[in-house]
Amino acid sequence: GNSVTQMEGPVTLSEEAFLTINCTYTATGYPSLFWYVQYPGEGLQLLLKATKADDKGSNKGFEATYRKETTSFHLEKGSVQVSDSAVYFCALKGGSNYKLTFGKGTLLTVNP
Amino acid sequence: SAVISQKPSRDICQRGTSLTIQCQVDSQVTMMFWYRQQPGQSLTLIATANQGSEATYESGFVIDKFPISRPNLTFSTLTVSNMSPEDSSIYLCSVETGVRSIQYFGAGTRLSVL
Numbered sequence: 169g170n171s172v173t174q175m176e177g178p179v180t181l182s183e184e185a186f187l188t189i190n191c192t193y194t195a196t197g198y199p200s201l202f203w204y205v206q207y208p209g210e211g212l213q214l215l216l217k218a219t220k221a222d223d224k225g226s227n228k229g230f231e232a233t234y235r236k237e238t239t240s241f242h243l244e245k246g247s248v249q250v251s252d253s254a255v256y257f258c259a260l261k262g263g264s265n266y267k268l269t270f271g272k273g274t275l276l277t278v279n280p
Numbered sequence: 281s282a283v284i285s286q287k288p289s290r291d292i293c294q295r296g297t298s299l300t301i302q303c304q305v306d307s308q309v310t311m312m313f314w315y316r317q318q319p320g321q322s323l324t325l326i327a328t329a330n331q332g333s334e335a336t337y338e339s340g341f342v343i344d345k346f347p348i349s350r351p352n353l354t355f356s357t358l359t360v361s362n363m364s365p366e367d368s369s370i371y372l373c374s375v376e377t378g379v380r381s382i383q384y385f386g387a388g389t390r391l392s393v394l
Contacts, residue, residue: 202382204385210387210388211284211286211372211385211386211387211388212323212372212385213385214382214383214384217382257322257323261381261383266311266328266376266381267325267328268323268325268374268383270322270323271322272321272322273321273322
């Protein structure tokens with residue numbers, strides 16, 4: 169079945185530091201890949217997505233590239249802000265399966 | 281995109297009681313989903329609710345414990361029945377919409393069972 173393995177947290181960075189959160193997946197066929205973000209006390213928001221190999225999703229300075237050869241979808245941001253403190257979830261939806269499979273989430277704390 | 285409203289946003293309940301969570305969407309959608317997020321954990325799909333048919337439950341979840349209604353294309357409810365402290369979680373409603381079938385989430389209902 170489908171699975172998502174996400175970098176264990178928590179991750180603590182200083183403002184303006186570079187961020188990488190690793191995400192690898194196992195799926196049959198050609199899944200779509202997503203990063204969701206959950207700010208404190210809120211629900212999940214879609215951060216970015218990629219639907220085919222080599223696609224790059226980007227939003228709010230975050231980027232992730234769909235790498236089929238390494239089955240990865242790592243999240244990156246060049247300069248984090250305090251407001252980026254949240255839990256980040258990598259997720260996939262595989263082929264005709266409508267179900268989203270989530271990673272365990274990575275808590276990011278950015279200090280001023 | 282879709283705007284999803286969930287009620288209540290949080291509640292504290294006594295063991296053995298039931299709570300019904302409402303999910304309202306600002307547009308008609310075919311597929312609605314209910315997830316559970318236990319403390320410090322990821323999201324687990326409880327069931328898929330399609331209008332006009334019985335909900336489809338995932339392994340480990342049963343209708344007697346989590347009855348779901350889907351009376352129309354913009355509304356659904358999830359009931360958590362005969363609650364125990366182990367049911368303390370965030371319950372999230374989600375809908376799938378758009379050409380690329382993206383899932384959008386409500387803000388969640390934070391449930392504590394004493």
